Amino acid sequence: MNVELIAYSSPMPYQCGTACYFNTVYNPMHIIEQAASVCYDSEPDFVKFKIAKGCAKTGHLSVYEHAYFTFHVKGISRACLAQLTRHRHFSFSVRSQRYCNERCSEPVFPASTDEDQDGIIADAYDYAWDAYDRLIENGVAKEDARMVLPNGAPTELYISANARALIEASHLRLCSRAQQEIRNMFDLMKKEIAPLSPEIAGMMVPQCEANPKYQFCTEGESCGRHPRLQDVLATATLKQLEEADEK
Structure with a gap:
């Protein structure tokens, strides 16, 4: 499997006198911060990204839809592709089995x-x-x-997705309960984004790690990393009943 980030959101080049400036290394968090600043009539913070980070903490992830990433993916199975295409906000261009000759293809092993x-x-x-x-x-x-x-059967494709879609898909696909192949793919996508935007990569975590203060498993069966949500709620309810009895 090979995953390569080939494009991402970056600003238009701007003129200063006779010179034309391009940001060759550009953190897409700048776009998110700028978009988020208008919501609160605030000056954007292009160093610490305070507004964008504040939006993430409160679940206001719509501002993260302004940053896009495009990946070239090779060597995943058609089974993995079937799982991947369930993410409705991703865009795909996939090698066609209708028109391409699939002889001598190297299959994917579980x-x-x-x-x-x-x-x-x-x-x-x-x-x-x-x-x-x-x-x-x-x-x-x-x-x-x-x-x-x-x-x-192996396939090759290009995937484009905004930062919000990637973050939310990662909550599901980096979970220990997800199939290993798609977990590996999302881990490679995260590693491609990390040097460019460690802030966005840092939010690409399993669902149980999405909120550091409240860590619990939302799956029917937990991998054991964190307790299940229903068990947490049951314990909290039992504690409330015991406290009520004591009163």
Whole structure:
């Protein structure tokens, strides 16, 4: 798997006399801070990003929609793509199995399997690609021959998303309960953003880590990092009842 950040929100170049200035290293938090400042009729803070950070703390994440990122992703499975496209605010341009020849593609193996299980999967992949090759040789259109390809077939795509969409998707996809492949992908996306905007990368965390003061798991089954929300509420209710009895 390979993830590369190829574009991000940056300001228009500006003129100063006869010189034209470009910010070659630009933190998209500047755009977010500037957009957020108008909400409160305040001067933007382009050093500490106080307004933008304050908005994040209060859940006012709409201002984070002004910053965009575009990634080039190679080597993820079609199964991972199916999960990825459930994020409605992402934009995708994906290699087409209808028009591209998928012969000799290198399939993706699950991270959770062992050597013996990989052998079983490899045999299934060999059978699927052999069937695909024979169909192509017999004149079957690529769009129909692709029906025999597995979920492990690799793909390549470009993804664009605003900072809010990335942050909120990360809450789900960096969770320990998410499948390893998509967790790895979001971890690589986070690492690509970090040198550019450590503030935005710092918000790309599992849901249980989104609020440092109140850490709990919203999943039905917790990985054990934090207690489940329903258990926290049950404990709080029991404590309230005990305190009421004492009174």
